[in-house]
Amino acid sequence: MTVTPERVTPAVSLNHQRVSGEQDVNSAEAEEFLDLMFAEGAAEEGARFETRLARVRAEIAETGTYTHTPAELAFGARVAWRNSARCIGRLYWNSLRIRDRRKAAGAAAIADECVTHLRQATRAGRIRPTITIFAPDTPAAPGPRIHNEQLIRYAGYRFEDGSVLGDPRHAEFTERVRRLGWRPPERRGSFDVLPLLVEAVPGEPRLFTLPPDAVLEVPLTHPDHRWFAGLGLRWHAVPAISNMPLEIGGVTYPAAPFNGWYLGTEIGARNLADEQRYDLLPVIAELMGLDTASERTLWRDRALVELTLAVQHSFDAAGVTMADHHTESRRFLSHLDREERAGRRCPADWSWLVPPLSGGQTAVFHRYYDPPDPATRPAFLSPD
Numbered sequence: 001m002t003v004t005p006e007r008v009t010p011a012v013s014l015n016h017q018r019v020s021g022e023q024d025v026n027s028a029e030a031e032e033f034l035d036l037m038f039a040e041g042a043a044e045e046g047a048r049f050e051t052r053l054a055r056v057r058a059e060i061a062e063t064g065t066y067t068h069t070p071a072e073l074a075f076g077a078r079v080a081w082r083n084s085a086r087c088i089g090r091l092y093w094n095s096l097r098i099r100d101r102r103k104a105a106g107a108a109a110i111a112d113e114c115v116t117h118l119r120q121a122t123r124a125g126r127i128r129p130t131i132t133i134f135a136p137d138t139p140a141a142p143g144p145r146i147h148n149e150q151l152i153r154y155a156g157y158r159f160e161d162g163s164v165l166g167d168p169r170h171a172e173f174t175e176r177v178r179r180l181g182w183r184p185p186e187r188r189g190s191f192d193v194l195p196l197l198v199e200a201v202p203g204e205p206r207l208f209t210l211p212p213d214a215v216l217e218v219p220l221t222h223p224d225h226r227w228f229a230g231l232g233l234r235w236h237a238v239p240a241i242s243n244m245p246l247e248i249g250g251v252t253y254p255a256a257p258f259n260g261w262y263l264g265t266e267i268g269a270r271n272l273a274d275e276q277r278y279d280l281l282p283v284i285a286e287l288m289g290l291d292t293a294s295e296r297t298l299w300r301d302r303a304l305v306e307l308t309l310a311v312q313h314s315f316d317a318a319g320v321t322m323a324d325h326h327t328e329s330r331r332f333l334s335h336l337d338r339e340e341r342a343g344r345r346c347p348a349d350w351s352w353l354v355p356p357l358s359g360g361q362t363a364v365f366h367r368y369y370d371p372p373d374p375a376t377r378p379a380f381l382s383p384d
Contacts, residue, residue: 023064023139024060024064024065024139025060025064025065025066025249025250025251026250027056027057027060027250029249029250029377030053030056030057030060030066030249030250030251031053031056031057032249032377033072033076033248033249033250033377033378034049034052034053034056034072034249035049036079037071037072037075037076040075042071042075043071044069044071063138063139064138064139064140065136065138065139065251066251068248068249068251070098070100072248072249073098073100073102073133073248074098074100076246076248076249076378077096077098077131077133077246077248077256077258077378078093078094078096078098079093079378080246080247080248080377080378080379080380081093081096081129081258081380082094082339083347083376083377083378083379084379084380085347085348085349085352085372086349086352086353086372087260087352088263088328088329088332088352088353088355088364089260089261089263089323089328089331089332090332090335090346091331091332091334091335091338092129092260093335095129096129096130096131096258097120097121097128097129097130097131098131098133099113099116099117099120099130099131099132099133100133101113101132101133101134102133102134102135102136103135104134104135105135105200106200107144107198107199107200107201107204107205107206107208108206108208110134110144110146110198110200110255111196111198111206111208113132113134114132114146114151114196114198114242114257115210115211115214116132117130117132117151117240117257117259118151118152118210118214118215118238118240119213119214121238121240121259122214122216122237122238124216124319125216125237125318125319125320125321126319126321127237127238127259127260127261127320127321129258129259129260129261130240130258130259131246131256131257131258131259132256132257132258133246133253133255133256134253134254134255134256135253135255136251136252136253136254137251137252137253137254142202142254143252143253143254143255144198144199144200144254144255145198145199145243145254145255146196146197146198146199146242146243146255146257147173147197147198147199147205147243148173148194148196148197148242148243149170149173149241149242149243149383150239150240150241150242150243151196151210151238151240151242151257152193152210152215152236152238152239152240153167153170153173153193153194154166154167154170154190154191154192154193154194155167155170155174155184155188155192155193155194156168156169156170156171156173156174157171157174157184157188158171158174158175165188165189165190166188166189166190166191166192167190167271167277167278168276168277169276169277170194173194173197174194176197177194177195177197177207180197180205180207181207182194182195182207190232190278191217191233191234191235193210193215193236195207195208195209195210196208196209196210215236216236216237216238216320217234217235217236217237218234218235218236218237218314218315218318218320219233219234219314219318220233220234220235220310220311220314221310221313221314221317222306222309222310222313223309223310223313225287225288225306225310227287228287228310231280231283233272233280233310235262235267235271235272235311237262237315237320237321238259238261239259239260239261239262239266240257240258240259241257241258241259241380242255242257243383244256244380244381244382244383245380245381245383246258246378246379246380246381247377247378247379247380247381248377248378249377249378252381256380258380261321261322261323262315262321262322262323263322263323263324263325263328263355264308264311264312264315264322264323264324264325265308265325265355265356265357267308267311268304268307268308268309268310268311268312268357269304269307269308269355269356269357270356272307272311273304273307280307281299281300281303281304281307282303284303284306284307285299285300285302285303288302288303288306290302290303304357305357308357312324325355325357325358325362326358326361326362326363329353329355329362329363329364329365330363332353332363332364333363333364336348336369345370346369346370347369347370347371347372347373347376348369348370348372349369349372350364350368350369353369
């Protein structure tokens with residue numbers, strides 16, 4: 001085993017509202033997906049639309065669902081990324097590496113595959129977009145769930161006075177896994193990696209500690225300010241989202257962790273900077289000797305630039321793949337042009353595309369986009 005199971009306290013409930021099975025798959029949704037796949041020439045060589053549709057309809061009539069072929073699973077996952085209106089990195093959608101793990105059974109096997117996902121996606125810093133897809137929901141039984149927001153996240157320890165050591169965003173989740181039996185390090189810190197919380201059987205959650213070799217972290221330094229390294233900051237290399245169900249042709253895969261690579265502003269201008277997260281701008285500003293008595297000195301803006309620069313510099317120095325917001329904005333417009341030339345709409349959420357730093361200086365700022373359609377499929381769905 002590559003993951004270490006933690007003791008779980010059975011008396012603590014996750015308060016999930018799942019039932020023993022799910023509704024039957026809508027055959028019209030399956031037909032719509034197959035029509036898209038065949039229209040884009042992504043079906044297996046020699047496959048015929050009418051033949052495949054007839055088999056799917058028959059399987060749904062008999063079992064209430066149907067099984068995607070490997071080609072259908074891969075196409076569906078990639079198009080779900082292509083349809084992600086909040087993602088600026090969709091230019092690479094067709095390069096997504098698919099790990100079909102629908103046959104993985106049990107929480108330990110699922111956790112083990114998550115660890116393998118991290119190792120194979122990390123590649124010593126040469127991050128590879130990857131998705132691992134576990135069993136779907138069926139009318140007979142629900143599929144497994146991974147309750148972590150991402151496979152790698154940092155704990156937040158809340159004190160009686162309301163302050164938090166670590167990441168406040170995950171203070172509630174930290175309390176949850178502690179009630180379930182997780183024991184934090186004896187010496188707690190701001191960057192303690194949380195365990196995986198996997199529920200393969202409803203009502204039977206299990207915790208697994210990620211092994212250190214599966215979690216590549218980058219120590220943060222600054223190219224100009226030597227004092228920055230003394231802050232002891234770091235961040236993990238792979239952003240692997242793990243709580244968004246994947247829906248393809250009416251079939252829902254509740255556990256399908258996927259990753260791209262980080263945009264520098266995600267860490268420097270949000271995770272480490274937001275007041276409700278690590279809230280480091282006042283600290284950086286003080287060390288820079290900035291006047292924080294008035295907002296008119298733009299001390300927040302100046303500290304934000306330096307913090308984001310430190311993140312980008314550190315990932316580059318460590319040889320870890322990271323995009324910058326100016327380059328990625330131009331690449332997104334290249335993706336938009338490709339989609340339009342292919343005759344496809346490219347819905348986009350402007351508020352997510354425009355970066356939180358120097359938005360007006362990026363290419364994505366100066367135009368409007370087709371609004372997202374919540375009914376678009378295949379798609380990654382919002383967590384319950």
